Amino acid sequence: METFQALLANKLSDALAKVGLPKVGELTPATDPRFGDYQTNAALVLGKQRGESPKTLAERILACLDAGDICEPPAVAGAGFVNFTLRTDAVERKAGELLLDERLGVATAESKKRIVIDFGSPNVAKPMHVGHIRSIVLGDALARIASFLGHEVIRDNHIGDWGTQFGMVIWGWKNLLDRQALARDPLAEIVRIYKETNQRATSDPQVREACRQELVKLQAGDRENLDIWNECVAFSMQDFEHVYKLLDIHYDIQCGESFYNDRLPATVDRLLKSGIAEISEGAVCVFFRDIPELTDKPCIIRKRDGGFNYATTDLATVDYRINDLKADAVWYVVGAPQVLHFKQIFEIARREGYTADFRHIPFGSILGEDRKLMKTRSGENVPLRELLEEACSRARKIVEEKNPDLSEAEKIDIGQKIGVAAVKYADLSQYRMTDYAFSWDRMLSLHGNTAPYLQNAYVRIRSIFRKAVATPQWGVEAQTGHRPVATADKLTFTDRSEINLAKRLCQFAENVPQVLNDFRPNILANYLFELANSFHTFYESCPVLKSEEPLRSSRLALCDLSGRVLQRGLDLLGIKVPEKM
């Protein structure tokens, strides 16, 4: 099934061919409702190229354009734009088709790729904090969208489980560990000993040296240290899993830094042998003398003391993802401060002959109400787990106020769906590079571009169907599963708000693929907001269950379709919808 945009674009290029003109310009959604539904600037581009009047060219193109089956006679406007307005009967037909389509009109990608998506990447022995949420939420949404579009996605959690911090954790474990505290809250105790050791190491050179020794022993395979390390990793993973469950995140593989540990020497050797890397001041470096902005910024891949660093690990990771996982593309959902690092890594990969599509997908920071990096009152990172729990309990309180009759279990379930959704949506609805100001009041607000607003649109739809199911003769049949599907042989839209809503529904298929152009889930979020808005407007002006046939069936169909697009769209963002709220 083709979108209106694709259909019109095809008709336009047919017309251009008939007139003997090259295929230029673009056919896009109209920038303003006054200009109809779609517009093309083809005549403007041609006019410039050929030095002819755009308006005359537009008329010539229109004379050969055969689009009467889907739109009103197109009009030339402005400097030479051609505006298209969809015919209502074409929208009615399309809505009918969408009703029967599992994919709601969304086509799969023409070339399907195997994509490794690296996102989340928490550090062992440190709690996950707000700083991790954007990577997790963005990466998960992109993974969901890419899979829906037919790509083979491998979600990889590149856990920081092998850094220098382990020298300190092990020293702290041996010297400061409180076993009882460990039993009560393992991760908190590990964090405590890590912090305390860190403090001591800064002021006491002896402790610092002792930590270094512990790290050397660990890396040499010392049994005792390896056991401690294993235990710490296991405790941290438990904590991560808890958060992932709350957020509904899953990974296909979790190859942390330690996974690549024994591949590091070979990686460096190979780069030295091929001449890509060289020794400078005792360290092994890669220089980028031919790239102006990188000439004075070499990448160290082996330290003077023989140790490896994160660049080495990332290069070994590239090898693994390409050679073993056979990835066509690798997406790194990592914060903006690391753009330079990835520029270097990708350039080295290119020099090694890797042709895969490497993408760094950077994002901005989360700021507190004071516009500075979000921290707790005491200046610490805000633990993600606590943040999510607060979101859920705040949401639960609001549910309590608005809908006190729900059962206790329902309130908890709904509170969780709304709370988690609010946190995710606040992030995803904004352009990823913009630093964003965290605000409970804004994200949990029931007005405006928020998760609860979208969820409410869905809930209103579900409520209609709960009532309608009782009277199946009205054109609603209860199906297996919880969802009754509306059917209507011939849909009829008369009200302005019905037509607007239906057109909006047809645009779902145009918006979803766009997200991957520049990795912007906010395109989908904004679309869903507009859809919810159109639905609410329709809901206000068009009674559904109380209307007469054939309107009633048509409207039920619109409700059904709206509900399915909202549910699917939010699902692609990793957001769940409640049945009631």
Next chain:
RNA sequence: GCGCCCGUAGCUCAGCCGGAUAGAGCAACGGAUUUCUAAUCCGUAGGUCGAGUGUUCGAGUCACUCCGGGCGCGCCA
């Protein structure tokens, strides 16, 4: 010093490949409910798109310069 990102309404933000008179939401003000959830809808008001120059039929968008904020840059990750 070099490099990257950001600067749009009082506040929070859209505006990806250059398109028509720059859009939402919040807050403010004014309306709408015997109605399928008012957790909503409709309306009003609000702008030299940080400043300037250039490129062109056309610039919030592209190029250059400057201002302001954030971040990154050989042995942390």
